[in-house]
Amino acid sequence: MHDAKPAVVRLVNISKQYEDEAAPIVALRDISLEIGRGEFVAVMGPSGCGKSTLLHILGGMDRPTRGEVWLQDIPLHTCDEESLTRVRRTRVGFVFQFFYLLPTFTVEENVGLPLLLSGRNHAGPKIAALLERVGLANRRKAMPHQLSGGEMQRVAIARAVIHEPPLLLADEPTGNLDSENGARVLDLLRGISAESGTTIVMATHSEAAAECATRVIRMKDGLVI
Ligand SMILES: Nc1ncnc2c1ncn2[C@@H]1O[C@H](COP(=O)(O)OP(=O)(O)OP(=O)(O)O)[C@@H](O)[C@H]1O
Numbered sequence: 001m002h003d004a005k006p007a008v009v010r011l012v013n014i015s016k017q018y019e020d021e022a023a024p025i026v027a028l029r030d031i032s033l034e035i036g037r038g039e040f041v042a043v044m045g046p047s048g049c050g051k052s053t054l055l056h057i058l059g060g061m062d063r064p065t066r067g068e069v070w071l072q073d074i075p076l077h078t079c080d081e082e083s084l085t086r087v088r089r090t091r092v093g094f095v096f097q098f099f100y101l102l103p104t105f106t107v108e109e110n111v112g113l114p115l116l117l118s119g120r121n122h123a124g125p126k127i128a129a130l131l132e133r134v135g136l137a138n139r140r141k142a143m144p145h146q147l148s149g150g151e152m153q154r155v156a157i158a159r160a161v162i163h164e165p166p167l168l169l170a171d172e173p174t175g176n177l178d179s180e181n182g183a184r185v186l187d188l189l190r191g192i193s194a195e196s197g198t199t200i201v202m203a204t205h206s207e208a209a210a211e212c213a214t215r216v217i218r219m220k221d222g223l224v225i
C-alpha cells in the first residue's frame with residue numbers, strides 16, 4: 001500500500017490567453033500544480049500576474065486555452081457548459097472581495113441559496129448551525145445592508161461552504177476589510193480547512209493573510225515562480 005493522496009485539484013500545462021483585445025493577452029503560461037485535501041494555499045503576486053484567472057480556471061468559471069484542469073476525478077477542460085455549472089454548484093465555493101450578497105435576501109436566505117439552487121429542502125438546521133459557526137446566529141433575519149463589511153464576508157463564507165464543497169476559492173477575501181475583521185475572516189477560513197478538510201485557494205496581496213496558509217504560491221507575469 002502507498003499513502004499518496006489523490007489531489008483535489010490538478011493543473012497540467014495550463015495556459016490562458018485572452019483574444020478579445022487588440023493584442024492578445026497571455027494571463028497564464030504553462031502552469032502545472034497539484035493541491036491536496038485540506039491544504040490552505042495562498043496565491044500571491046503583483047496586480048495582473050494572473051491570480052484571479054487561475055482561481056476562475058480552478059473553479060470552472062473560465063476555461064484554459066491549453067492544458068488540463070482536474071477537480072477530483074472530473075476533467076473540467078472537457079466538460080460542456082451544463083456539467084461545468086453542476087460542478088460549480090456542487091463542488092466549489094466562492095468568496096470574493098466585495099461579498100456579492102443578494103441585497104433583497106436576508107442573511108439566512110443568502111446562506112441557504114446554494115442548497116435552494118440544488119433543490120435540497122429542510123436546510124433550516126444546517127443554516128442555523130453554520131450561522132452559529134460564523135458568529136452571526138443573532139443576525140439571521142438581518143438584510144445585508146444592515147451588516148458591517150466583516151459580517152457580510154462571514155455570511156458570504158457561510159454561503160460558500162453550506163453545500164460542503166471540496167474546494168473553496170477566495171479572491172482577496174480580506175481586501176475590503178480592516179485588519180481586525182480581516183483577521184477574523186482568516187481565522188474562519190483556517191478553521192474551516194482544518195475542521196472539514198476543505199481545500200482552500202486564496203488570492204491575496206496581504207502577507208498577513210498568506211501567513212495563515214499552509215502553502216504560498218508566488219506568481220509573476222502568468223508564471224508560478
Ligand atoms: N476578461 C479578460 N479579457 C482580457 N484580459 C483579461 C481578462 N481578465 C483578465 N485579463 C488580463 O489578464 C491578466 C491577468 O489578470 P488577473 O485578473 O488574473 O490578475 P490578478 O493577478 O488577479 O490581478 P489583481 O491583483 O489586480 O486582482 C491581466 O493582464 C488582465 O488585464
Ligand SMILES: [Mg+2]
Binds near residue numbers: 052053171203
Ligand atoms: Mg485579481
